[in-house]
Amino acid sequence: MADMTDPGKRTDRRIVRSRTALRQALLTLMADKPFTTISITEIVELADYNRGTFYSNYESKEALLDEIIADLIDKLLLSFRVPYEKEEFFRVDQLRAHSVKLFEHIYEHAAVYTVFLKSDMLMALREKMFTAIKTILKEELVYTAKTDIDEELLRIYSIHALLGLVFHWVESGYKHSPAYMQEQLVKIINYHPTTAKTSIKR
Template identity: 45%
Template sequence: MSDTSTFHKPDRRVAKSKQALKQALLSLLAGKDFQSVSITEIVRLADCNRGTFYAHYEHKDALLADVLGDVTSGLVEAFRAPYRDKDFFHLDELPYTAVALFDHVYLHAELYKTMLNGNVLPNFREQLFQALKSAALDDLYVDPNEASSKINNELQIIYQTHALLGLTLHWIEEGFKYTPDYMAEQLMLILNWRPGKVIMKHSRKP
C-alpha cells in the first residue's frame, strides 16, 4: 500500500513556499511601490532562495498576478455566499447577516489597503469590478414574471456592481469607519429602498 501522506507532501511544500512569497511581496508593498521591489528582497523576506522563486514564478509580475488572483477569488466567493446552493431568493427576505463580503474585506483589511495603492496595481479597481460583474452575470437573472422584468439584466448588474464596489472601496478608503455588520445592514436597506418623491436639498427649510 502506498503512503498517501508522502504523496501529498510536495504539494504542501509548494503551497507553503508560494504563500511565503506572496506574503513577503505584500509586506514590501506596504512600504514601497511595486517597481521598487526586487526579487532579492522578496526571497530574503520569505526566507527562501531565488531558485525557489523561479520554480514557481517567471518574474515578480507573475507573483503579483497570483496575489491578485487570491484577492479576486476570495471577493467573488464572499459575494456569492448569500445565494450559494440556492435556486432563487427574494432580496427583501435576505437577512443582512447572510452578506459575507464586508466580513471578507475586513478580515483582509491590510491586503486591500495595500492593493488599492495606485503604485501597486493601477487597474486593481477595474479588475475587482470585472470579477464581480462576471460572477453576477454568470449567476443572477431577474425573474421574467416580476414587474421589473423590463429592466435589462446586464445593465442592472453593471449598475449594481459599480454601486456595491464603490461602497466597499469607500469603506476601505475611509479607514473602515463602520463595522462589517453595519455595512451589510446598510447595503440591504439601500437595495430594498424604493424612493417615491425626491426632495431637492436647496428647497428644504433650515
Template identity: 60%
Template sequence: MTTTEEDKKPDRRVQRSREALRCALIALMKKKSFGAISITEIVETANYNRGTFYSHYDGKEALLDDIIAELIRELLQSFRAPYEGTDVFLISELSANSVMIFDHIYENASLYTVLLKSEVLPKVKEAMLLALKRILVEELQPVDDGRGLNQELLVVYAIHALLGLVFYWIENGFHYSPAYMQEQLVKIINTDPSSARSNVKRPQH
C-alpha cells in the same frame, strides 16, 4: 489509489513557499511602490533564493497576479454565500446576516488597504469588476418583471454600486463595522428610489 503523506509533502512545500513569497511582496508593498520592488528583495524577505522564486513565478507581476487571484476567489466565495444552495434567490428576502462580503474584506483589511494605496489598484478593481460581473451573468438570471430593464446595464450598475461602498469603506479606514455595512447594504437594496426625497439647497450669491 490512496494518496500517502509522502505524496502530499511536495504540495505542502510548494504552498508554504508560495505563501511566504506572497507575504513578502505584501510586506514590501507597505513600504514602497510595486514598481520599486526587486526580486532580490522579495526572496530575501521571504528567506528563499531566486531559484525557488522562479520555480513558481516568471516575475513579480505573476506573483502579484497570484495574490489578486486568491483574493478574488475568496471574494466570490463570500459574495455567493447568500444564495448558495438555493434555486430561487429573492433579493427582497436578503438578510444582513447572510451578507458575507464585508466580513471577507475586513478579515483581509491589511491587504486591501495596501492594494488601495498602491499603483496596482486599477488592476485590482478591474479584476474584481470582471469577476463579479461574470458570476452575476452566469449564476444569477434575473426574472423579467416587464419593466423593460436592460439586464447588462443593471448588472454593471449593481456591481459598481457595491464596489463603490466597499472602496469607500476601505478608504475611510473601516470606520463602520462589517455588521453595520451589511445592514446598510440590505436597507439600500430595499429602498424604493421613487420614494426618496431630498431638500434642495440653493447656491448662495
C-alpha cells in the same frame, strides 16, 4: 526512527511554505513602495529564499501578484454567493443582513485590501473584482421580472455601486463593523425614494 512521511506531501508543504513566504514578502514591500519598483531580489531576500526557489514557483513578480489577486477574488466570490447559492429563486427584497458575507470577507483580509488601497496596483485589483462579479451575476442570476431596463447596464451600475461602498469602507480604516455595513447595504438596496426636497435658494 525513519521518517515515513510521504515524500510528495513533504514537497507539497515546502511549496506551500515557500509560496506563502514569497506572497507575504511582496505584500510587505507593496505597503512601502510601488509594485513597479519592486525587484525579485528584494522579494526573495525578505522571504529568506533564493532566486531559484522563486523561479521554480513563478515566472515573474507579475505572476506572483496575479496569484495573490486570484486567491483573494476566489474568496470574495465565495462570500458573494452565500445569500443565493442554495436558493432556486433569490428574492433581493427579502435579503437579510446576516446572510451577506461580503464585508466579513473584506474584514478578514483587511490587511491585504489595505495594502492594495495604497498601492499602484489598486486599479488592477478593482478591475478584476469588477469582471469576476459581473461574470457570476450574468451566469448565475437571471432576472425574472419583465423590465425595459438594459440588464448589462443594470449589472454595471450595481457592481460599481457595490465596489464603491466596499472601497469607501476600506479607505475609512474599517470605520464601521462588517455587521453594520451588511445592514446598511440591505437598507440601501431596498431604499427607493421618489422625491427629494431641494435646498436651492430661489
